Amino acid sequence: MDAHFEISPAVAALLGRATAHRRALHRIPEPGHEEVRTQAYVMAALSALSPDALSPCAGTGVRAVFRGQGGRAVAFRADMDALPVQEPAGCGFESERPGMMHACGHDGHMACLLTLAELIASRRASLPGDVTLLFQPAEETDGGARLMIADGALEDPHVEAVYGMHLMPDVPLGRVGTGEGPLMAQTSEIDVIVEGRASHGAMPHLGADALCAAGHFACLVQAGLSRRTDPTVPALVTFGRMCAGTQRNVLAAQAVLEGVVRTLSDDAYARVRALLEDCMRATEAAFGVTCALEERTFYPCVVNDPAETARVRALLGDAYVPQRPRMTAEDFSFYQRERPGVFVMCGCGDAAHTAPLHASGFGFDERALLYGVELFARLAGVIAPGGEH
Template structure:
């Protein structure tokens, strides 16, 4: 994909914005300094129609003279509780927090796009809404904004977003129609038994023994209750319980995640986790309390919007396989047509290979320009219709 000269001219400022934002990472719904930086930059571009939502969300609106749809472009703005290990001179100044998922790059892309639109108002068709969204990593800023009336207030017709992705080489634009990222949920199991002396196990109900059986039993759900033609993941990454090596424990807690590419499979997993965990616990004289936190839905790309992106990206476009990662951009797609795509940032020679959420995740900002180029051309393509 060829980057237009006017977009390439933005590179110095895109780099500066990304590195400035990288130094001030803030967790979800705490992004005060980040929001202030965004508003300062929008004002410098001459964009004055700016709204504050949810305390830290920023919305900028640009109105074109030509008729067209209302297109929203969304970036996430929050960081992660990760200690940075990149060693770069612009590293995080907030200990224990880092933009380890590329949201600094997403914001720099959006600011570059805003800068471009402000300088080229004739390219704006309809209404362009630039959404700087908090709390993607949690608790889910997209749903909070939807509940707050964002989509209806701004009368959004379609929404577009992107994510830098180290699975693809620099310069690649990757997407697919329909399911691209998974629906996800959190599982919390509390196994209640009866404590006793380890030398007298018959007087207790061993919550650890029950927990081990429950974990093994739950792992049969994907292999025995889900069609082999479907994809699903069930992972338990945390278990806590017990007080001493010679005491039968009366309480164990297990935490995990489940993911699927369809609501039907996800609901099957939910029902089976509930049944298997509670019934197995009874077999060991224990009780299991099952709680779910149902989080994001399937990232489900509108096929017509994907075709527009493929046309724009040309030989830079590849069709991505679906990933079990989750994204709260999916919550917008429950309500209106949406397009979410990956921007490749992998370069093994430069050492840009660390996965998302790693303390070593880094990238070359030059390749953020591909996202800006796609955004500017999508305005025209999405207003052509079918």
């Protein structure tokens, strides 16, 4: 039988508090940069604990500091935003906002940090070092981590290590997954704009078919990826949408391909970028069109620090689950570019909860929250490494 991460009595006693926070936050989902009610809830919950510093951060985010006894200063991050997903009825604490839902577990992430704050507040006299709690807006959209950093989230105190987590349904409940080095992909949203020339569909030689050119471009990129990139080094280009044309019998004067590039290294990204340029030039020559590339919302690769990963693995013991790199992205990577850090996958998968992240049916056994609190409490030093009370 798989070993579960041992929960200390002090953390186990907080299940009711963690559950209450999670359900309250689940009812008030808000999109990125609009987390007004969420921010108010978090600020009120933290204010009751009298942290040494408490303030809004990055607009709708929150930053709290609990000062310790001069030991290692660490930070823990939870994301706050929800998704434009309609939640079905049935859980008993459904979203109060039509068309919005915490379908990615961010309500649980915040609940973990608020519960950790309660534990720290109850043991403040024995807190070894400063602890900064970061409640970050806009993880799902344009990278709120950058705004948190720019707003001084990692200073005063100067954070020495930063930790983040994600509830993960493909990791068993009671276990925690992570790995040293690249864990999640860097990503860019890309638009490829193909400019052609409209003409009657019966006289295509008088125009330049942007739609046809864009379709060939998309296929050319996929063929090029299979021959121009090392198959052992992950690199993905996904075009999920094409907008082109005005009517059925007229060649499209413009086509726009919307996609995403995902890689696990800067070198791989540079190779994909060069491939895109080559494919654009080839498409221009073949179809008599012009192509332009626009890039947005670049997230770096999540790269777990070796020493900090070893620290986490030692705390997890047999509950550790090795993780292969994932091609999803996370703006926690911006914190890791500033400080050593580790991102972990906190298992919430069981037979009763099988829906994936971002699905309207996503949910989890709220006992999963305790495993996140336990790990963070051990890293903060308010629970001994062996999990003793």
